[in-house]
Amino acid sequence: MLTFFLIGLLVHLIFFASIFDIYFTSPLVHGMTPHRTALPPPAKRLVLFVADGLRADTFFELDQNGQTRSPFLRNVVEHHGSWGVSHTRVPTESRPGHVALIAGFYEDVSAVAKGWKENPVEFDSVFNESKYTWCWGSPDILPMFAKGASSDHVFTQMYPAEKEDFAAQDASKLDTWVFDEVKEFFEFAKKNELLSKKMRQDQIIYFLHLLGLDTNGHAHRPMSSEYKENIRIVDKGIEEVVSIIEDFYRNDKNTAFIYTSDHGMTDWGSHGAGHPSETLTPLVAWGAGVNGPLVDSNQQFQDDFLQEWKLNDSRRLDVNQADVAPLIAALIGIPFPLNSVGILPLEYLNNSDQFKAECILTNTVQILEQFTVKMNHKKETTLSFLFSPFKPLPLSKGQDMLRTARLYIQQHQYNEAINLCKSLINLALEGLSYYHTYDRVFLGISVVLGFVGWTTYAFVLIAKHHTKLNKPICQLDKLSSSDHLPAIFIGAGVVITLLLLIQSCPWTYYIYCLLPVPVWYAVIKEFTLIQNVINLVLTHPAKSMGCLILFILGIETMIASFFYRQVLTFGLVLFAIWPVHSKLLRQNKVMSLSWIFFSSILAVFPLMPVVGRSPNITLVTGAGILTVICSFIFLSCFKTPMAKSVETTTLVNRSVYTAQITSIVLSIYVVNMTHSSLADKHGLPLASQIISWTTLASSLLIPLLSSTLLFQRLLSINLSLMSTYLLLSTGYEALFPLVLACLVFIWINLEQETIQFHSTSSAQKELSLIDFAQRADETPIRYLELDDIRRSYFFIFLIVTAFFGTGNIASINSFDPASVYCFLTVFNPFVMGALMMWKILIPFVIVMCAFESIQVSTHLPSNSISHYVIVMSMTIFLMFLSRLAKILTTQRIGLHKKIKQHFM
Structure with a gap:
């Protein structure tokens, strides 16, 4: 029993680890070339304000007196800039949100093992691509972007971790600390010629991480007076910082500003899941290269926020959170982050159609190159007769679409080029997802075989030692003790090993694929016992069926x-x-x-x-x-x-x-x-x-x-x-x-x-x-x-x-x-x-x-296996239902395409 327990523990640890190889692998690929738009950018510098934990509704809504809590930013929304809702993804935590905003991709879940602080995989970001970036804020966020930079051009100034105290009298001091440090920085720059020279170059980013709202939200809830007052404090601080920056640059109209949040917060002061209060965050952009307010009285959204926020006539431009990174890149003319999956929101840009077309083309090339690298890597590590390419986007088709888009731009058909690029981006993103999940079915089958085999072995073992079913049957006993049985399973193991070796698979794949071999060998060895169980079931069919129905109902x-x-x-x-x-x-x-x-x-x-x-x-x-x-x-x-x-x-x-x-x-x-x-x-x-x-x-x-x-x-x-x-x-x-x-x-x-x-x-x-x-x-x-x-x-x-x-x-x-x-x-x-x-x-x-x-x-x-069988059965049913749900939610029968083609 001790041996069984230790083996069982090892098997379950392997099964537990398999979920990370199947579902939680890093989406990043390497080997791409940075791409930037050749045309001059509209801004020389960009200021990014991230109010950690700010909900969209609490920011945009009016208070009980019909007044806004953010008079400066509300004025920007109504008279000077563009605005919308930034949609985040689960997990709605600080690190994944900032990675999406600044690097343009959605965080690898393995980062949670490092507390969202360190980089499990080095990644590119707009900070890394900038000429210089200065950051102020939390020690939990800033270091990961400085560490990921390719050279010493990202500078951080952080307050001590002890300041992040949920019991603090006033957590908004985390934000006023940032504002005060920024003011001192610009005052110092006026006296320091070397620093001033750096700051007056192109492709500069200033990043202000404002954690007070998140801390107050956790401590007092987002509906509290502390949280809402913190919104006012942030608005006032931003107004002062904007004034200081414009004064420093003599109001040269070359500064772009973006205000957003990494995630929202539930009414009870938490975040991490997918509730709308957590996934809907504000986005306000203004300054150089950004569109002013667009009038649109016929807007339609699934939510009723426009009426609640009294912004019915001002066009709301929603984006995915990862879209902010390419927007930053386009505004200041830096290369798009290499692993960005964001799509440039052209509606935010105030520039010529040619500039927009060139920017979206650069965005397309950057994403298509990720797709190409990922496809080639998968093709090189898969046997040719087993490789199944992403059929909607062969490489030749992608290159043809790029050439056509460039031709459209040369012929000044900018709208056609933009639409074609968007179509190609969507195909490339689908292909990225396809190759990222390429091995899931193969690994899933291996793990299911292991699960079913281990469950069967557990059942066989308990029946052998704790029931009266272990009676030999002469004819079948010979089958179970066949001399050829070990050779068959050894041969199967050798074939599996060679196939994995040829394809240069990770070492963990060997474990998942080879584990079912000894497990099923142990099961087949007890074929006599299995036959006895089957005979018992057939002897009492009504009782067995009744027990099976009760068992399934209980499990379900x-x-x-x-x-x-x-x-x-x-x-x-x-x-x-x-x-x-x-x-x-x-x-x-x-x-x-x-x-x-x-x-x-x-x-x-x-x-x-x-x-x-x-x-x-x-x-x-x-x-x-x-x-x-x-x-x-x-x-x-x-x-x-x-x-x-x-x-x-x-x-x-x-x-x-x-x-x-x-x-x-x-x-x-x-x-x-x-x-x-x-x-x-x-x-x-x-x-x-x-x-x-x-x-x-x-x-x-x-x-x-x-x-x-x-x-x-x-x-x-x-x-x-x-x-x-x-x-x-x-x-x-x-x-x-x-x-x-x-x-x-x-x-x-x-x-x-x-x-x-x-x-x-x-x-x-x-x-x-x-x-x-x-x-x-x-x-x-x-x-x-x-x-x-x-x-x-x-x-x-x-x-x-x-x-x-x-x-x-x-x-x-x-x-x-x-x-x-x-x-x-x-x-x-x-x-x-x-x-x-x-x-x-x-x-x-x-x-x-x-x-x-x-x-x-x-x-x-x-350690009776009767309850163990139930646990294993639950797992198998869950895996089955997971695959069924995947099919029901993602697949579509091609009948609609045939009907469309028929009428065309």
Whole structure:
């Protein structure tokens, strides 16, 4: 069993890693040549303002008095520049947003492993292509662009990381710091001839990263007065900076300005997911080379923002976030970033049609070259008879379209050239996506074969060792022990290895493709056992079909909960009727009614809003008090008989429980003290930090001091976990582990009732005397029963409930720092992420400990594969549904093309 566990762990680590090779590989390619427009650019310099965490609606909307919060920028929108909404992509985080704005591509997800700070792959950017770039702002953003620059021409000035404090009295100081430093910089430049000379050259970029809005949004929510006042402060600061820059350059009309944001923010102060409040950000551009306001009273958008913002008659020019990078490049005449996938938004340019056509042609050449490099690389590493090119865009067609576009420009047919270039760009982007995902089907098939093979092997192993099905059949025994079987699989492995070697595939491909070979060999070796299982199914077809239908319905219910949390409520309501259906209600009425009650209470949680939307410290306090009360009830109702061996540890146990209950009381106090102090803007108290970190550090150590008797150890574990969970809670979710712990405790008792006939003593007495430490020696070997499948299903369903019950997955995806304020308030992605991850894992640990208790009390074999089969089946169903969804959402039958051709 230990060997199986270690092999299984390795296999699952491989399967886990495969997702990154299949879906999360870097989109970047190398070997392209920089391309720029030959015509003189309209601007010599560009100033980029990025207000981190600014929502489009909050920026453009008018306040309750009908006044704008950004009078300077509103005046620009109405009288001097162009504006629109910049649409971001998931993940809506600071680093991916800035990479899209400045480098023109959408971030490789592997960057999250480095906290969005370092460059997992070096990339080109408008900063790198500029002659000089000066940046001011956060130490989390600026270094990655300076590090990626090809020479020493990107200069950064950053404030200390300690300033990024969510508990700061006024986070807008992060923005005023930037504005003040910019003012000092220009004042210094007036006295420094060398610096002034650099600044007066062409192709200059100034980048102001403004983090105050993001910090205030996290700390106080975007609807708060602090956030909205910060918008006013930013507007005033921008007005002053623009005035200083124009004064420095003697108002030469050669400066372009862009104001935008990296991402938005939800109403509850988080970002990371794909809600419109996170993906819609403002874009305002003005100055040299930028169009003025365009009148358009017939605009139509799916949203109603134009009417809300009172901008119905001013044309709204929406872009994708990556389109900003080519806009910057076109305005100051630098090469387009090499890996940019942005499409130049021509509507923002105030220049001749020839200039627009030349710019979009340069954009086309740059993207087409990426496509060519990616195609050639894939062609070189794929056997010719296996290579399938992107049929809509052969290389010859791309070159022909480029020649035609150039001919249109020579003939002054600029609109035709622009339209042709846009068509070619769209084809090239489709081709880039095609070659980027080229190996997905091949790798997906390999992984699925491995998954199915491992699931089958797990099932075969459990049937072999824990059922009566392992009976030999003479004729088939010869087949399973065939001497040719090893040679066949070895030969298959050699062929796969040679094919991968010839194509110069990454070493990880060998693992994914070769893993199914030994796994399926182990399965085929047990062909006799598989035949016995098939015969058993055929012997009882009706019962087998009924079990299969129930199994599929159960699996599909859990899968549906991955997409709709409310499905868990339906499952928990069905759980509630289990004692009635199984007649446990007659055996133990108190426990059965308690099961129905707590199942119903737990069923309410998936119907609640996602954690973080409505902070309520009163509920956290109430959860802590209820935990203390439940602890005393438990200790009074379930006392362990005072045997001599137990009596010697009673004093220690009482001391442990006293310390843990005291820790819960302290947690209640710390939560209230911390949030009260932060609300009064007094910062994070030192006492709160000390108590919180001490509680966290001791939460996994103190239970080891308690007795290993089943109920005593479970109580100690739950008390320790609950004290930490309270510190990480901001609302109703604090009640979730308490209700879950009560339910699984009742589950342990009811499972004991189901096997009561195995014991002559009362069920309660047997449970109270079970010792985890003696489990290995006392657990008898028995065959699996149908009840074990039900127990396994309950376990998996409760694990899924622990994961999605309070929407905790959204707390990681849409990070809400309020949950970790008892520990720290200064931004630290690794520490904060680790704390949030532990908060998610605590309900898992509660369920796992309960299931371990059930394994002990029901003599269920350790690491039983009955529940393992369910987990693997869930994974396979999810992969199948993923591919089906891909087909349903992306594919289209070519009938519409044939009809179109017929009428043409």
